Amino acid sequence: MSRLIVISNRVSPPKTEDGSGAQGGLAVALAAALREYRGLWFGWSGRKTDKFTGHIDMQRAHGVTTATIDLEEQDVEEYYNGYANRTLWPLFHYRIDLAEYDRSFGSGYERVNERFAETVTPLIEPDDLIWVHDYHLIPLGQQLRERGLKNRMGFFLHIPWPPSRLMVSLPYHEKLVRTMLAYDVIGFQTEEWLESFCHYVERELGGTVDPDGVIHVGDRSVHAAAYPIGVDFKEFTEALESDAARESFERLRTSAAGRRTIIGVDRLDYSKGLEERFLGYRRFLEKHPRYQRKLFLLQIAPPSRGEVATYEVIREHLDELSGRINGEFADVDWVPVRYVNQGYRREELAGFYRAAEIALITPLRDGMNLVAKEYVAAQDPEDPGVLILSRFAGAALQLKDALLVNPYSKDEIADAIMRAIRMPKEERIRRWKAMVEVVRQEDVVAWRHAFVEALEKARPPVRREPTPEPEAC
Numbered sequence: 001m002s003r004l005i006v007i008s009n010r011v012s013p014p015k016t017e018d019g020s021g022a023q024g025g026l027a028v029a030l031a032a033a034l035r036e037y038r039g040l041w042f043g044w045s046g047r048k049t050d051k052f053t054g055h056i057d058m059q060r061a062h063g064v065t066t067a068t069i070d071l072e073e074q075d076v077e078e079y080y081n082g083y084a085n086r087t088l089w090p091l092f093h094y095r096i097d098l099a100e101y102d103r104s105f106g107s108g109y110e111r112v113n114e115r116f117a118e119t120v121t122p123l124i125e126p127d128d129l130i131w132v133h134d135y136h137l138i139p140l141g142q143q144l145r146e147r148g149l150k151n152r153m154g155f156f157l158h159i160p161w162p163p164s165r166l167m168v169s170l171p172y173h174e175k176l177v178r179t180m181l182a183y184d185v186i187g188f189q190t191e192e193w194l195e196s197f198c199h200y201v202e203r204e205l206g207g208t209v210d211p212d213g214v215i216h217v218g219d220r221s222v223h224a225a226a227y228p229i230g231v232d233f234k235e236f237t238e239a240l241e242s243d244a245a246r247e248s249f250e251r252l253r254t255s256a257a258g259r260r261t262i263i264g265v266d267r268l269d270y271s272k273g274l275e276e277r278f279l280g281y282r283r284f285l286e287k288h289p290r291y292q293r294k295l296f297l298l299q300i301a302p303p304s305r306g307e308v309a310t311y312e313v314i315r316e317h318l319d320e321l322s323g324r325i326n327g328e329f330a331d332v333d334w335v336p337v338r339y340v341n342q343g344y345r346r347e348e349l350a351g352f353y354r355a356a357e358i359a360l361i362t363p364l365r366d367g368m369n370l371v372a373k374e375y376v377a378a379q380d381p382e383d384p385g386v387l388i389l390s391r392f393a394g395a396a397l398q399l400k401d402a403l404l405v406n407p408y409s410k411d412e413i414a415d416a417i418m419r420a421i422r423m424p425k426e427e428r429i430r431r432w433k434a435m436v437e438v439v440r441q442e443d444v445v446a447w448r449h450a451f452v453e454a455l456e457k458a459r460p461p462v463r464r465e466p467t468p469e470p471e472a473c
């Protein structure tokens, strides 16, 4: 069996015996894939160093090998804070007003992709399957090919792919997209982002797309498809049984004191639509004063990408807006918004989700949104809560039985909250059953199987030519 090499910007260390260690659903899924395929996970350690040395920190725990490198301050500034999060992230989330185009970001991005390629190449064996993740590493496949790798290589984009009319606002967009043709398989979260990509290929690169999803540009043929990511349903429902989940459930229910909880859980990111959500909730309070003391919004929003100015701005706006809403509506024994800027462990989140009668998840644009799926997975089958979900989250294409809203409309948000409050139990159960089936079936295990299978089938493995011995002079 071939080994699997996963390459992503961040690498999550495998869970330690005491349960610590970053454990997103993605980390759990990739760790399981790496155990199955005896592979390794390569990426940035998250640490900065004075001078890039290319030193690889190899760790092995619980059957997973991780290999990480440190990056220089300038690398992090230009590649991660710069091109990835000030150029590509806003553009790919349809926010060209926030996208910054700075030559130094572009060259930092290329440099770090080269550094990744240079460092990981010696770790790769000829039959390995290579799976590159996300917008930080779009050109990595080409960089690896330039170093002689003939392995089967796939790329998965976790965020949206923008419409061509927006994509062309990126300087050198064509050069960037052409690098993607080095992969054998390209995966997107939804059919919508896949369509936008195919449209770009036809319109800007003069390529063609077969009905089976094979893209042809010049002499390159690449398989492109939608592989919606899911949650680790089994792991998540087990997390619900933990002491931490029980405690957080009790903690929230006790502090709610009979009031209903509306929960939101999002990184503090402008793409998550938090300002618009707060304003929609405010509209609800205004329109329905008799409900004012009967519910509250618990918004968990751990800070994210704090070195990027737009993220500081959104944080200031939300501090101000939550304060304003609380000032306007709060009473001595009730505050309408509990706005929390810290992150919680998955087990704790599981308990909070279970305790909340309504989830309000309204990103303006989101590749998938795993929180929506986690909320569904965490519900009590006898008395499930209601999911209010933005129609612009990738998850909305699968969770059609959520109350789907336009996140830009305060009135739609307010009306959906009212509908959720009034929803009869039978309807809640019916909607939840339909959603939980999707969350269970199309879980993260199914996602990685589908992607890796496509990669295995992409073409037969090609052995790398041995490097010729240097001629004696």
Ligand SMILES: O=P(O)(O)OC[C@H]1O[C@H](O[C@H]2O[C@H](CO)[C@@H](O)[C@H](O)[C@H]2O)[C@H](O)[C@@H](O)[C@@H]1O
Pocket: 010, 026, 134, 158, 159, 229, 304, 305, 366, 367, 368, 369, 370
């Ligand atoms: O690593 P950070 O800069 O702190 O950001 C965290 C992750 O954010 C993005 O997540 C995306 O992937 C999710 C899983 O597929 C998806 O549900 C969500 O809609 C996306 O926004 C980013 O794409 C990741 O690379 C980051 O690690």
Ligand SMILES: O=c1ccn([C@@H]2O[C@H](COP(=O)(O)OP(=O)(O)O)[C@@H](O)[C@H]2O)c(=O)[nH]1
Pocket: 024, 025, 265, 266, 267, 300, 302, 342, 343, 344, 345, 346, 349, 368, 369, 370, 371, 372, 374
């Ligand atoms: O305090 C928190 C907030 C979020 N998350 C996790 O972070 C992930 C967020 O993924 P999502 O796809 O919703 O959005 P992203 O942040 O990747 O854009 C989910 O698995 C959450 O459970 C967490 O572990 N603790």
